[in-house]
Amino acid sequence: MWKDSYSIGVDLIDEQHKELFHRVWEFARVIRSSENWEDRLEQVKETMDFMKDYVITHFNDEEEYQEEINYPDIEIHKQAHAKFREGINQYVELFEKEGLTEEKIQEFGGKLMTWLIVHVGKMDQLIGEFVRSQGGQNNES
Numbered sequence: 001m002w003k004d005s006y007s008i009g010v011d012l013i014d015e016q017h018k019e020l021f022h023r024v025w026e027f028a029r030v031i032r033s034s035e036n037w038e039d040r041l042e043q044v045k046e047t048m049d050f051m052k053d054y055v056i057t058h059f060n061d062e063e064e065y066q067e068e069i070n071y072p073d074i075e076i077h078k079q080a081h082a083k084f085r086e087g088i089n090q091y092v093e094l095f096e097k098e099g100l101t102e103e104k105i106q107e108f109g110g111k112l113m114t115w116l117i118v119h120v121g122k123m124d125q126l127i128g129e130f131v132r133s134q135g136g137q138n139n140e141s
């Protein structure tokens with residue numbers, strides 16, 4: 001679940017993070033519900049399609065922002081994003097090859113949650129700290 005303490009003080013990024021949390025938690029709720037798997041599959045597919053595109057948009061925006069503010073750890077951050085994109089792509093490939101099995105979808109949902117919490121809760125926080133250390137308002141104007 002989204003927590004206000006995850007905010008880094010940059011509106012565009014915070015809004016995108018909120019949307020990611022919202023989608024991933026909704027995804028988790030659907031895959032864990034007791035409804036018939038076939039009925040849940042449609043929602044799973046929808047979320048997967050959304051996530052593929054939205055994650056790319058979000059990473060691009062976040063990296064662009066880091067460039068704008070001359071964020072010193074941008075390369076490390078880009079590597080972390082690349083690794084995550086790779087992780088998503090691996091699952092997408094797996095799903096294409098083997099179909100959307102409940103077991104693999106559960107595994108994927110769990111990984112998404114963990115990654116989001118760790119990345120947004122720790123790594124992205126450093127961006128906010130950097131902006132504050134520069135005396136910035138943390139909001140693009």
Ligand SMILES: [Fe+2]
Nearest residue numbers: 062119123124
């Ligand atoms: Fe990030």
